[in-house]
Amino acid sequence: MTPDTTADIPDIADIHLARVRIADWTRLTPVLSDPGLNQELGCMLYCKCENLQRTGAFKFRGASNAISHLRENGIEGEVATHSSGNHGTALALAAKLDRRIAHVVMPENSASMKIDSVKRYGGIVHFCAPSQESREDALEKLVKEGKIPIPPYDHADIIAGQGTAALELVQEVPTLDQIITPIGGGGLISGTAIAVDNTGQQVFGVEPEGAADTVASLEQGERVKCWTPDTIADGLRALIGVRNFTVIRHKVKQVFTVSDEDIRQAMYLFWQELRLVIEPSSATVIAAIRNNREIFAGKKVGTIISGGNIDPGDWLSLTDRG
Amino acid sequence: MTPDTTADIPDIADIHLARVRIADWTRLTPVLSDPGLNQELGCMLYCKCENLQRTGAFKFRGASNAISHLRENGIEGEVATHSSGNHGTALALAAKLDRRIAHVVMPENSASMKIDSVKRYGGIVHFCAPSQESREDALEKLVKEGKIPIPPYDHADIIAGQGTAALELVQEVPTLDQIITPIGGGGLISGTAIAVDNTGQQVFGVEPEGAADTVASLEQGERVKCWTPDTIADGLRALIGVRNFTVIRHKVKQVFTVSDEDIRQAMYLFWQELRLVIEPSSATVIAAIRNNREIFAGKKVGTIISGGNIDPGDWLSLTDRG
Numbered sequence A, B: 001m002t003p004d005t006t007a008d009i010p011d012i013a014d015i016h017l018a019r020v021r022i023a024d025w026t027r028l029t030p031v032l033s034d035p036g037l038n039q040e041l042g043c044m045l046y047c048k049c050e051n052l053q054r055t056g057a058f059k060f061r062g063a064s065n066a067i068s069h070l071r072e073n074g075i076e077g078e079v080a081t082h083s084s085g086n087h088g089t090a091l092a093l094a095a096k097l098d099r100r101i102a103h104v105v106m107p108e109n110s111a112s113m114k115i116d117s118v119k120r121y122g123g124i125v126h127f128c129a130p131s132q133e134s135r136e137d138a139l140e141k142l143v144k145e146g147k148i149p150i151p152p153y154d155h156a157d158i159i160a161g162q163g164t165a166a167l168e169l170v171q172e173v174p175t176l177d178q179i180i181t182p183i184g185g186g187g188l189i190s191g192t193a194i195a196v197d198n199t200g201q202q203v204f205g206v207e208p209e210g211a212a213d214t215v216a217s218l219e220q221g222e223r224v225k226c227w228t229p230d231t232i233a234d235g236l237r238a239l240i241g242v243r244n245f246t247v248i249r250h251k252v253k254q255v256f257t258v259s260d261e262d263i264r265q266a267m268y269l270f271w272q273e274l275r276l277v278i279e280p281s282s283a284t285v286i287a288a289i290r291n292n293r294e295i296f297a298g299k300k301v302g303t304i305i306s307g308g309n310i311d312p313g314d315w316l317s318l319t320d321r322g
Helices: A012-022 A035-041 A059-072 A086-097 A112-120 A132-144 A156-172 A187-195 A213-220 A242-251 A260-274 A280-291 A312-318 B012-022 B035-041 B059-072 B086-097 B112-120 B132-144 B156-172 B187-195 B213-220 B242-251 B260-274 B280-291 B312-318
Strands: A044-049 A079-082 A102-107 A124-128 A178-182 A202-208 A254-258 A300-305 B044-049 B079-082 B102-107 B124-128 B178-182 B202-208 B254-258 B300-305
Touching: A012 A059, A012 A156, A012 A187, A035 A044, A035 A260, A035 A280, A044 A156, A059 A086, A059 A156, A059 A187, A079 A086, A079 A132, A086 A102, A086 A112, A102 A112, A102 A132, A112 A124, A124 A132, A156 A178, A156 A187, A156 A242, A156 A300, A178 A187, A178 A280, A187 A202, A187 A242, A202 A213, A202 A280, A213 A242, A213 A254, A254 A260, A254 A280, A260 A280, A260 A312, A280 A300, A312 B312, B012 B059, B012 B156, B012 B187, B035 B044, B035 B260, B035 B280, B044 B156, B059 B086, B059 B156, B059 B187, B079 B086, B079 B132, B086 B102, B086 B112, B102 B112, B102 B132, B112 B124, B124 B132, B156 B178, B156 B187, B156 B242, B156 B300, B178 B187, B178 B280, B187 B202, B187 B242, B202 B213, B202 B280, B213 B242, B213 B254, B254 B260, B254 B280, B260 B280, B260 B312, B280 B300
Parallel strands: A044 A300, A079 A102, A102 A124, A178 A202, A178 A300, A202 A254, B044 B300, B079 B102, B102 B124, B178 B202, B178 B300, B202 B254
Antiparallel strands: none
């Protein structure tokens, strides 16, 4: 069933409310800027380092907001989601902080680091075959047993929670001209676009070429519902969500695509200049600015560095330094 | 010639002055705290992340202060030092920002990443044989040619510059009970101890077992002048400096030692909890707290995470994840 996307999309007040809800759980992440990186990119880049957020990604904001909202409404009970990545870990910790159990359906071929993370925060892992259908079937079974589903991006509380990162960023650097974020399922970019809707920044998105379903959806005027992703950016392989696509259509100026090779180089550049190991999804924004200098030249550009959950051995292989 | 160690040691006013001098060049690094890490260590740890300082280490503070002080005194000319690590890189960038040339004598077996860093910031590298004597001879030759020597730690401007990190830390977290830093040549700990002399925090230091010349010096009541270091913490292999030892004797409560194995485990723990790749020297403080829980239990502990300049491949090997 298609949700009522106009009624169920958060507004700026929801993001402010989310920020209050999650303030005690989340970390006020640093905004870093580096002259060497600026010189390389030809703009002044302000990086909101969500790779240093708890659980290593911005996803903890949305999960915390969703769980806190349940608590506020007096809704008890265990929660469930399917995730091969950061949302599962984020939900596990948010649930733990609220003394709940989180069930996370994970493909049996998930990275061992991600499986370990979910377990470390007390989440219960349910393995399934590595297909979308198996994931959804396994989650549906859990929901039928009474677990409360918390989807990874196509949900008002999740969008509002993710928007708090941009809210903090524009409060710390109010003179930004532009903001750019990666696009996977669209939770981060839609939250960002809503957060800065009245502060005047142009919002841009980036997708890997091998997961450019949002660009395709924008071109054909409706959501692409079938796409087999092929990219090293494991956090961006999801299809764009319904609510998320609605926000992007109305509020995002342009969506760029970058190649996996661009991403690899951007990951290394970020390490070289800032000594931060970031996952491929995060590096897409650096790559997009590098490839589209004329758009960002001389501007004050904000970005959300979305996550740092990559095994350093995989980082070495991807950046060809191994 | 032994310097006049009472006349030539900075005081708190020098550190405040240094902070003003270097404010435009250095980054106000973030202070990070993590509930998972706190639980593991049994205290509340506040990490001043100098691994995210420009050039990837606190060393940029001291080098910037020394160069700015030259400028203030109207002293023109090229500068020189010997360094196999972070001080050389820091001096190269500080000199570049002041439109000077920095000459860095480096052992021919230095890590290629460190050689590249010095060059990237415009420093001129002079290779020498990998012995203390060769390094000093090569530097002396440069000084005879008229270059201004900027030593890595045993110098008032360097000590004052390094002290600015602790000054920022106690201003951001004024309620700290204790502060702990690594000890190599002693620039960081002596600057730290002077910076917090009137704010009441106990100051602790840490050395690797294989470079514990400060502990030995404290035991015998005078500086040990001969020690062949054997530790993975490449940033802490130097002998303690004259001024630095004087400050430590008077102001540091206790110096711990940690094994290389402790350091390896602490490096991995820091990555696991905070998603930061840090060099072995930085991890010594985490290891020391872990080994001496009774001293830090329940306290608010500040630390300077000294640097992040390690090749991720080397990080993997050292943490046995490769």
